[in-house]
């Protein structure tokens with residue numbers, strides 16, 4: 238499916254708030270589950286606008302309808318090390334498993350390396366999130382380590398894997 242990325246906007250907030258309550262999505266993410274209301278998300282959005290010099294939060298939209306089906310992030314950008322932390326979620330269930338995650342990840346890496354002059358894009362992923370790990374491996378992220386029992390979710394501790402890709406890795410692949 239053809240997609241494009243654009244910066245998140247205030248009108249996306251109700252959709253994003255609804256995804257935060259969807260256990261299917263949240264259980265796969267590194268962050269812990271919290272109930273989040275619309276007021277909190279408006280503050281979260283304001284905090285993003287105030288920190289957007291070092292953070293990029295983009296909506297993943299279907300080309301055909303413009304519908305926002307997910308979000309993809311590059312956070313904590315460090316302009317000396319030229320590194321940033323990648324994150325993604327396809328919040329819309331119907332949009333998963335159609336190649337959208339892969340396309341959005343590739344578009345974000347193009348933005349990070351081609352526009353923002355990043356050198357290194359890194360991420361954390363739960364060790365039991367096989368689909369996300371396969372996606373990252375396919376795109377060229379390399380495994381860098383395991384933080385044992387780092388995250389408590391769904392009543393148990395889960396290992397956290399760290400992965401990264403460099404501009405030079407991606408240039409060598411294309």
Ligand SMILES: CC(C)(COP(=O)(O)OP(=O)(O)OC[C@H]1O[C@@H](n2cnc3c(N)ncnc32)[C@H](O)[C@@H]1OP(=O)(O)O)[C@@H](O)C(=O)NCCC(=O)NCCS
Nearest residue numbers: 262265325326327333334335336337338339362368369371
């Ligand atoms: C993980 C996640 C980002 C992957 O995105 P996605 O769009 O579902 O993934 P893709 O469709 O690109 O790839 C998933 C599978 O669909 C297959 N696929 C790719 N293009 C396809 C297409 N056009 N039609 C059907 N299947 C396709 C891929 O081969 C892949 O197969 P595999 O998982 O067996 O290797 C998404 O499922 C998600 O947001 N999950 C919940 C939150 C999450 O886990 N975020 C990551 C936290 S680190």
